[in-house]
Amino acid sequence: MEATYKHPKSLVSLQTKYCPGCGHGVIHRLITEVIDELGLQGNSIILNPVGCSIWADLYFATDSVQAPHGRTPAAATGVKRMLRDHLVVCYQGDGDLAAIGTAEAVHAANRGEKFTTIFVNNAIYGMTGGQMAPTTLIGQKAATAPEGRDPLEAGMGYPIKVLEMLATLEGTRYLARGSVDSPVNVRKTKQYIKKAFEAQMRGLGFTMVEILSPCPTNWGMKPVEAVEWLKDSMMPVFPLGEIKNQLEAVK
Amino acid sequence: MPEKTEKLLMKGNEAMAEGALRAGCAAYFCYPITPQSEIPAYMAKHMLERHLVFLQAESETAAISMVYGAAATGARVMTSSSSPGMSLKQEGISYLCGADLPCVLVNVARSGPGLGGISPAQGDYFQSTRGGGHGDYYHIVLAPKDVQECADFTFEAFDLADKWRMPVMVLADGLIGQMMEGVVLPEPKDLSTLLPKPWAVGQQGRTARAFNHVSSMSLVPAELEAAINARFARYDLVRKTETRVTLSNCEKAELVMIGYGSSSRVAWGAIQLAKAQGIEIGLLRPRGLWPFPYDEITELAEQGKKFLCVEMSMGQMIEDVLLAVGARSARSKESSVHFVGRCGGNIPSEEEVFAKAKEILAGRSEPWRLDGRLRSDGSARGAGR
Numbered sequence A: 001m002e003a004t005y006k007h008p009k010s011l012v013s014l015q016t017k018y019c020p021g022c023g024h025g026v027i028h029r030l031i032t033e034v035i036d037e038l039g040l041q042g043n044s045i046i047l048n049p050v051g052c053s054i055w056a057d058l059y060f061a062t063d064s065v066q067a068p069h070g071r072t073p074a075a076a077t078g079v080k081r082m083l084r085d086h087l088v089v090c091y092q093g094d095g096d097l098a099a100i101g102t103a104e105a106v107h108a109a110n111r112g113e114k115f116t117t118i119f120v121n122n123a124i125y126g127m128t129g130g131q132m133a134p135t136t137l138i139g140q141k142a143a144t145a146p147e148g149r150d151p152l153e154a155g156m157g158y159p160i161k162v163l164e165m166l167a168t169l170e171g172t173r174y175l176a177r178g179s180v181d182s183p184v185n186v187r188k189t190k191q192y193i194k195k196a197f198e199a200q201m202r203g204l205g206f207t208m209v210e211i212l213s214p215c216p217t218n219w220g221m222k223p224v225e226a227v228e229w230l231k232d233s234m235m236p237v238f239p240l241g242e243i244k245n246q247l248e249a250v251k
Numbered sequence B: 001m002p003e004k005t006e007k008l009l010m011k012g013n014e015a016m017a018e019g020a021l022r023a024g025c026a027a028y029f030c031y032p033i034t035p036q037s038e039i040p041a042y043m044a045k046h047m048l049e050r051h052l053v054f055l056q057a058e059s060e061t062a063a064i065s066m067v068y069g070a071a072a073t074g075a076r077v078m079t080s081s082s083s084p085g086m087s088l089k090q091e092g093i094s095y096l097c098g099a100d101l102p103c104v105l106v107n108v109a110r111s112g113p114g115l116g117g118i119s120p121a122q123g124d125y126f127q128s129t130r131g132g133g134h135g136d137y138y139h140i141v142l143a144p145k146d147v148q149e150c151a152d153f154t155f156e157a158f159d160l161a162d163k164w165r166m167p168v169m170v171l172a173d174g175l176i177g178q179m180m181e182g183v184v185l186p187e188p189k190d191l192s193t194l195l196p197k198p199w200a201v202g203q204q205g206r207t208a209r210a211f212n213h214v215s216s217m218s219l220v221p222a223e224l225e226a227a228i229n230a231r232f233a234r235y236d237l238v239r240k241t242e243t244r245v246t247l248s249n250c251e252k253a254e255l256v257m258i259g260y261g262s263s264s265r266v267a268w269g270a271i272q273l274a275k276a277q278g279i280e281i282g283l284l285r286p287r288g289l290w291p292f293p294y295d296e297i298t299e300l301a302e303q304g305k306k307f308l309c310v311e312m313s314m315g316q317m318i319e320d321v322l323l324a325v326g327a328r329s330a331r332s333k334e335s336s337v338h339f340v341g342r343c344g345g346n347i348p349s350e351e352e353v354f355a356k357a358k359e360i361l362a363g364r365s366e367p368w369r370l371d372g373r374l375r376s377d378g379s380a381r382g383a384g385r
């Protein structure tokens, strides 16, 4: 009998450094499954950011480039401009993309850079120990927001909805938000990734898939509770679906 | 592209841009800043029409990370800026050095600190020669003194970067960048002779080589130390083979002026004033600032020469000169090192440099002191302004 569920070729067989219940592992798997399906393993470059997913280069059986914190889209621009026929994946967390690297993300999107950003949104800084992120929800507790994110009295700002912000830019072609909380959403997220990668390889413009992802460790929850919290608290703020899809229009 | 052996009249900035193009620069990333604006304009015009990668970035930090990404693919790549912009680029330069990526950096320096002014200065010596970002590293720094060297040094910088796997900086200043002189441009590089870059990312599938990971990260202290040790072993080779210095008129001279770039031109002018009065003064001109020509200076010190450092700063290169003459081990020799300089975008005049030289020769000049910023008479150091 043929196995229908195999270890992706592009995913290194290695015990994970990520915490139990972390979303990065599932997301890595989805990306590598799509790379395999498109036959792009020898033609792919992953840019791993500063943050928990700095480990991404351990797990991707592809070439990789590790850039300064937040400059990931700038480095991806440099890579993709030189290797136009390669799949370039810019992997970023919320701190990397929406705080220190906001300018790089916005301008790469606005230039219509032909790489795909995978934006892992877990509403917290993971690696540095649970500080408030640009996507932290109002009232959500963090190491640097012990009473919860307070936009008014403490002036901590509001959660940034990255895709909705980028949707106004003409260079963006495909912006979708998925989640890894349930099998059905995992499958949908994979379809978003596949559409984005295919659009990239056809040179259509900037593509980004945001993925809501649990960080049980810094949310102070058990893995199952974290998934529930993601569903109940994050999804109303960050609605799932294709936020912008102009792939037909620019074919 | 102009004919190869023709002598052309060009600005220093344009000569650096054309030198880069002739070296096979395939990608250039920039952010606007005075006084280097002719470089991005020249690159835009000539690269876009040839379908090379020209990109005006959203910031200096982005531009240098674009350089990082493009360099990771093995392409010949460059950025240019001026002092405040180079400060911003230091983040990326540290990463480039940590990941052993070759690239060319042009700094058409102006005065600081902070926004400072837009007039020429040499206040970026420390930043350029000491690894201006975080961590233990160096990179090659070349210092052109005229438009010809702008073209030649930028052209050669690409070969040096590839050979030593490190960024190479061309440190000019606003005077050299803006002035026009005759230049014979180098012949375009035969790109089939470029060194292979087996460490670069891309095209992995063609040969099924092991995957390449371009990164400066290593969380295991012993491994990181080993990587830095290996890099410093390479630095020792660079010091041995890539030190660049020109000595002129030193044999008969009791006093030798030391200056690079624009300052060396002022010093040479002052030396001509001296000659007219029958006084022989030498010139030692570092054509590269890292590695620095310590040995050549030590040798002159051992011959008993005195030194006058001429700088467009409050005195930065002079610290390397003191290292060379052995300020710590032989305090007596410290008395042989003197300074004349202007900062804030001013250029010392040939007359004031010559006047300082005469003071030294008459035994009336206070030597430079690393441990004190005031002269014994209480006045500020430098040209006394």
Ligand code: SF4
Pocket: A017, A018, A019, A020, A021, A022, A023, A024, A052, A122, A126, A127, A214, A215, A216, A217, A218
């Ligand atoms: S800290 Fe959070 S994001 Fe980082 S590995 Fe652990 S669960 Fe994942």
